[in-house]
Amino acid sequence: MFRRKLLALDYMNPDTFNVNDDKGFRDLIVWLEDQKIRHYKIEDRGEIKAIDSKDWPTAYKKYLGELNCPASPNERAAVVDWLLGLSVRFEYGDNAEKYKSETSDNVKNKHQAAPKVVNTNPLDALDFQSAEFRDGVNNLAKQLNITPHADHLVTLKAVSKLIRTRLSAEALQNPGEFVHQGKPYPIFEADLGFDTGDYVLNNAGKALRLMYIHDLRELQTRINECIVSVQNITANPKTDTKLGKVGR
Structure with missing residues (x-):
């Protein structure tokens, strides 16, 4: 019906x-x-x-x-x-x-x-809410050292982001440009600037602040790329010297 x-x-x-x-x-x-x-x-x-x-x-x-x-x-x-x-x-x-x-x-x-x-697209036949699909996503996240989220679709987004940024053909060929090297930033040792009175909330605040700064840096990078693209167009005018005059 x-x-x-x-x-x-x-x-x-x-x-x-x-x-x-x-x-x-x-x-x-x-x-x-x-x-x-x-x-x-x-x-x-x-x-x-x-x-x-x-x-x-x-x-x-x-x-x-x-x-x-x-x-x-x-x-x-x-x-x-x-x-x-x-x-x-x-x-x-x-x-x-x-x-x-x-x-x-x-x-x-x-x-x-x-x-x-x-x-013929096999993805269209998948049941994204099935237990088998959830287990598959969580197992893949475990292999990639990603902490599973309560919502397996959120976990899938994290898996997708990691694969796009770290396991793409370009990243595998030039890992130094995509995988940050050096000593990890001691995020939980940094000063939050205020105290919520709860240790777990303080750490969550530090993590959120770091994610916010990361987003701002990515936005600034894109803005800089836009400025450079515009300057390449406007700051390099083509001059036809045959149209110029010398003297009166």
Whole structure:
């Protein structure tokens, strides 16, 4: 009964979705929030994305309440139908111009005329919320000496950043330009400038300050690169000496 809406939203498994399957139901809620509804900020989606947590039902009820869902949390079919309808409305609102010219006739003609495209990208078939995927990400992080985050997708971002910056072909060929050498900065021995009264909070403040300084330096580097690029254009005018005059 949900297939048409799931297809319209480009859900990955519209034909096999079963509202009575706990994992499938929770995965759909997370996917709709991540991809279509986006009620929470990314950093605030931890509770609703923790589908294996014993506290997930509480987060789920809270989520429906904040969305003003009229269906009871226990009525799964009604909840899914309402959330899909809300997602379709948001999808149309985000792409109104795209859908204005669509009618039932030309959509039907497109489906009849267009060849069926088989997606061969294996990444599209992955279940990013599955236990197997989470274990794979955490194992990869362990091999790279990265501390796993409670949200495995955050861990995946850290893994991706490390691979891009330290394990790229350019970095492997010239490691000295990408891997900092010398004695590590004693971050936790530095003076924070104020005291929170808590040792752990003080260390967290030192780490955050260092990350902030790192971001500022990266921003300054990009600004300098922009200035140099502009100067290369404006500070090297081409002069045609044949147009000049000597004397009166």
